[in-house]
Amino acid sequence: MRIPPARPRALPARLLAAGLGLTALTGFAGPASAEKIFVSNERDHTVTVIDGASLKPIETIKTGRRPRGITASPDGKLIYVCVSDDNRVEVYDAATYALVRTLPSGPDPELFVLHPSGNPLYIANEDDNMVTIVDTATGQKTAEIPVGVEPEGMGISPDGKILVNTSETTNMAHFISTDTNEIVENVLVDSRPRVAEFRPDNKHVWVSAEVGGTVSVIDPKSHQVVKRLTFEIPGVTAEAIQPVGIRITRDNKTAYVALGPANRVAVVDTETFAIRKYLLVGQRVWQLAFSPDESRLYTTNGNSNDISIIDVAAEKVTKSVTTGRSPWGAVSVP
Amino acid sequence: MRLALAALCVGALLGGLSPAAAQGAPEAPSAPAKPAPLEFRFGVLRHFPAPPPWWDSLATLPPQDDGVAGAALGVADNNTTGRFLKQTFAIAEELVPHADDPMPAFQRLVDGGAKFIVVAAPADELLKMADAAKGRDVILFNAGARDDELRQEDCRANILHTAPNRAMLTDGLAQYLAVRRWTNWLLLTGRTADDRKYAADVKRSARKFGAKIVEERVWNFGPDARATAQAEIPVFTQNVSYDIAVIADELGEFGDLIGWRTWDPRPTAGTQGLTPTTWHMTLENWGASQLQNRFWRQSKRGMRPLDFQMWLAMRTIGEAAARTKSNDLKTLQAFIFGPDFELAGFKGQSFSYRPWDHQLRQPIVLAQPAAMVSVSPQEGFLHQTNPLDTLGFDRPESRCSFAK
Structure with a gap:
């Protein structure tokens, strides 16, 4: 998962404003040297911390049970982890790895998204057909929004006004106004929608359907599906192509789609919707995260227990790094 | 006879659904039309089998609500989705003791207006019900009988099989x-x-x-x-x-x-x-934990194969209803046997029905009592159209003819 301040155009100013100082000033030639990648390991009940420079694991944080969704505060100082089987969100200090506090989440939190301002946190309660809203400052639940069966994917528009939640068994993308916390539209998509990701310019929201094997590109204003992407890989059965994680570059031009047991990440042109490339990564690739400077993309490979590192400019897989068991999500902070 | 009407209220209508959006990739946006309310009436009939031989052993005694609990969860899931589409799903239940004739109970369901009847009964009784319902506006789901004959010589156009055959x-x-x-x-x-x-x-x-x-x-x-x-x-x-x-x-x-x-x-x-088998309590991959948890919260016991097979029948209609926005049987059936029907069943790939014998294609779980071992089809068993057709009767082996 990318940290929100990276989205706006005025990047250096925002990074400075976020208090990143020297790193931001010097870090644009390549990955910032202080970069850290946090990977949640679903079956290990840990988070692996990987040093961005050496690409070596430097710490294993013991978390609550079944950590899945993971994200960072806009300033990169806090790491939020959904610990699904303990029904809460844990907040870690990105520098010391200490557990700072826990937040209520409602039952079985799987994925969440932070408002671009850093508050509130919107959490999908997979077992409860709800989206829970938590104030990250007070640590209080402020609202619950009833959605479809097995809510999972959570995307928020760059201006923070529209939240999109996907429900896996209802097969819908629910568009929710963050002003009223009410659903404004439900868009039926293909089977088992997993992830919703907005383009940074707010033009489209991309929704992956794991069992359907497709990605629906939806216009957030008209709520129309403008394109339904399908994937074909020679030598890979259609059943193995299960799109999950989606990331879109800051310049809005390129989308990356993780294809699950197809063990590949599709590189897609966001204007023509042409699939430029399939990059072979580890086994059962689910979630994706950019490095803060977007030079690298990290993929969590649940069945090979590692992350693959993609050189974004070269569109090549350069390395894999071992994590804990069943890596689920990742986030990178400067 | 027990008649239960489950969760019928039209939930708060939280926004409509763009019909064009559902159809895939329309070019010209149109104004979202609000759908008219639709009702779907289900019947569930379970004819209890003979008590197991070790009926004195707690380990082998099936729960009283085996199967029907899965149907109840399926209707609840359908209603959660239906809330967004103005679709409501209701269920009437008939539990028939082993010694009794199930036909009067079946008739009560039909007379009560059930259009979709999920049956767990032996093959001969199921055939009687199918033939009694012939020409009427009713679809039967076979959730229990595993007989190959029901998919071959004795197949019926008005039965869909969510139970696997042997x-x-x-x-x-x-x-x-x-x-x-x-x-x-x-x-x-x-x-x-x-x-x-x-x-x-x-x-x-x-x-x-x-x-x-x-x-x-x-x-x-x-x-x-x-x-x-x-x-x-x-x-x-x-x-x-x-x-x-x-x-x-x-x-x-x-x-x-x-x-x-x-x-x-x-x-x-x-x-x-x-x-x-079709389902096992220890299955947790592919999101199966969510269904297991949901079922556990509802029934305070683990989900069993018959529960899963009845849940699948409910979800078949729920899925077809959401996609077609219709409760017309012909429209639903055309969609179910069409190329776009895909049922997510928590076993890694979408399920669909074989048009040649109405058998639901689904992966088969291999399990020992307290652990899942594997799920078939196994890698390497190839098929020209669908790897799930390596399990059971593929089209060339079918002796089913719906024409008769």
Whole structure:
């Protein structure tokens, strides 16, 4: 998962404003040297911390049970982890790895998204057909929004006004106004929608359907599906192509789609919707995260227990790094 | 008779649904039209089977709400989705004691307006119901009967099968044993007609996937051998060389006594031991944990295969209803057998119905009592159109004709 301040155009100013100082000033030639990648390991009940420079694991944080969704505060100082089987969100200090506090989440939190301002946190309660809203400052639940069966994917528009939640068994993308916390539209998509990701310019929201094997590109204003992407890989059965994680570059031009047991990440042109490339990564690739400077993309490979590192400019897989068991999500902070 | 009307209220209508958006990739945006409210009436009929032979054992007693609890969860799931579409799903339940005739209960469901009737009853009764409903606006789901004949000579156009047939189960097991190269099987068959049917499918699967039945032995040590098994089973299984004992004992009379008592140390599979089935409480991949948790919260017990098969029947109509926005049977059926129908069933790939015999395609779980072992189709068993058609009757093997 990318940290929100990276989205706006005025990047250096925002990074400075976020208090990143020297790193931001010097870090644009390549990955910032202080970069850290946090990977949640679903079956290990840990988070692996990987040093961005050496690409070596430097710490294993013991978390609550079944950590899945993971994200960072806009300033990169806090790491939020959904610990699904303990029904809460844990907040870690990105520098010391200490557990700072826990937040209520409602039952079985799987994925969440932070408002671009850093508050509130919107959490999908997979077992409860709800989206829970938590104030990250007070640590209080402020609202619950009833959605479809097995809510999972959570995307928020760059201006923070529209939240999109996907429900896996209802097969819908629910568009929710963050002003009223009410659903404004439900868009039926293909089977088992997993992830919703907005383009940074707010033009489209991309929704992956794991069992359907497709990605629906939806216009957030008209709520129309403008394109339904399908994937074909020679030598890979259609059943193995299960799109999950989606990331879109800051310049809005390129989308990356993780294809699950197809063990590949599709590189897609966001204007023509042409699939430029399939990059072979580890086994059962689910979630994706950019490095803060977007030079690298990290993929969590649940069945090979590692992350693959993609050189974004070269569109090549350069390395894999071992994590804990069943890596689920990742986030990178400067 | 018990009649339960579940969760019927039209939930708060939280926004409509753009019909064009549902159809895929429209070019010209149109104004979202609000759908008209639709109702879907289900019936669930379970004719209780004969009590299990070890009815005094707590370990083998099935729960009273086996199956119907899955149907209840399916209706709840459909209503959660239906809330956004102005679709409501209702269910009427008929639980028929073993000694009673299920036909009056079936008639009550039809007369009560049920359009979709989910049945767990023996094959002959199911056929009677199907023939009684012929020409009426009713679709039947077979959630319980595993007879191959219902998918072959005795198939009916108005029955959809969410229960697997025996050939699907034994094919799922055979693929796994072939992968492990355990291809010499000692077949141990029980005394009932159903056991012989299961054994026939074991033989068919052996031929299909290159295994060998080195010998078939029939259990004739009489009922309830629990007290004498330690003496009888070694005798029953000696003087033969094999990799694995494959058991055909649908009644549950002796199968569970075989393991740990064979003359040679050998694993067991089939109706007991490593068992091919549609669902197991320990399945948790592919999001299955969510369904397991949801079911547990509702019923305070683990989900069983019959629960899952009834849930699938409910979800078949729920899914078709959400996509077609219609409760017209012909429209629903056309969609269910069309190319766009895909049912997410928590086993890694979408399920669909075979148009040639109305059997639901689904992966087969192989499990031992407290752990899932594998899920078939196994990698490497290829198929020209759908790997799930390596399990059971593929189109060229079908002897079903709906025309008659």
